[in-house]
Amino acid sequence: MEDICSDIFQENRSSIKIKKKRIGVKNLSNIFEATLKLSNKKGFKTMSLRDLCKETGLSMGALYSYFKNKDELLNIIQQKGRLMVEKVLRENIEDINDSKKKLETAIYSHLYLSEIMQPWFFFSYMETRHFHKDEHKKGIESELYTEQIFIDILEQGKKENIFFVENTVLTASVIKAMLQDWYLKHGKYIRRKIKVEEYASFIVKLILAYIAANPLNK
């Protein structure tokens, strides 16, 4: 979190009116956390900047030193979250050659990441449709990007005769749906004391039962 906010501070130095790095990074971190918390409770549009003042302990004027308007606040949060997700997923799977191992790793990585960054994932899923043109498009592309990762892995396994899957696109879609359920209904899973490891291992077993069973052996 510290690292991310430090990056954001550097990159958006032009639009951020704060000069001292220590104060800037601390307040940015505070603002992001508060924004995700409030938005996930009542929606980004419904969250007023006065709510954000109360939650952060900053005044209206101080907030506007960190972003030039409410929409820019949203853009910064989105931009940074997306970069983080794509980087982690790519790095975790790029060196794996074995299809089955790669599929497992992709599922585990996505779930662990969304466990750590749950508020951001939830925010992103729920708010994307409210974004204006450009951010809206990027949100959908980001979703398709991770879906494509799964399509590619399934296609690779299919070529190697390890996976037996009729429709890779549809299979990737439902894998994505199950991964998303983890952060969308996070409260439900916590209440039921289901840990992320258990959920991940379950998803892998379910998918492998479907694609790893050679129909010719039946």
Place this chain on the structure above:
Amino acid sequence: MEDICSDIFQENRSSIKIKKKRIGVKNLSNIFEATLKLSNKKGFKTMSLRDLCKETGLSMGALYSYFKNKDELLNIIQQKGRLMVEKVLRENIEDINDSKKKLETAIYSHLYLSEIMQPWFFFSYMETRHFHKDEHKKGIESELYTEQIFIDILEQGKKENIFFVENTVLTASVIKAMLQDWYLKHGKYIRRKIKVEEYASFIVKLILAYIAANPLNK
């Protein structure tokens, strides 16, 4: 739709100021459709009653003849949608004894219903967390109600030694997640020309591959 609006008109006669049934039902139907359309685009809270005026062609005064405030409009929509869903699901599966057939029917029924009532399902999923206390609670209960249907079917099949499933709750959770993906990302599936029949048959195959394979035979 006509039938539902007719029912709503009868039940809420006290708070609806309109006397003539024909006009009342026609306008109610118009208002509901417009509310779902606008809310699903920008969120219920963000949709102003002035937006609703434009979309329905009615004036502010006219709108307020059909509900006493914005929250009541939401409650009426939710109440009726929930009743509809629970009724249809129950009626479709209650007379089926065969576990496998029952599971299939439940999946197909839910998907076909959410295909017809897609705007309502989407609305309900996205807005539940913004509801006040009582409606919020009912929304969550409704979600758990359909999940419980699947838990019960899985438990029944387990007892009969037809299904081999370790964790029925977790299995029901992901079934629900996949059913929800159909109406949450409806646009994506339409763009990819995936029909509801294909999706339903895919989900059934995927789940059966996991639970219908007796591990003792392996």
Place this chain on the structure above:
DNA sequence: GTCTATAGTGCGATAGAC
């Protein structure tokens, strides 16, 4: 670097004409 005060906009809701 952060504050308070306020301008300007748009909201939900109602009253009263037609």
Place this chain on the structure above:
DNA sequence: GTCTATCGCACTATAGAC
């Protein structure tokens, strides 16, 4: 049964004091 006009309130964003 539907309309227009209007009220009071909360919002984003900014200007200027400290």
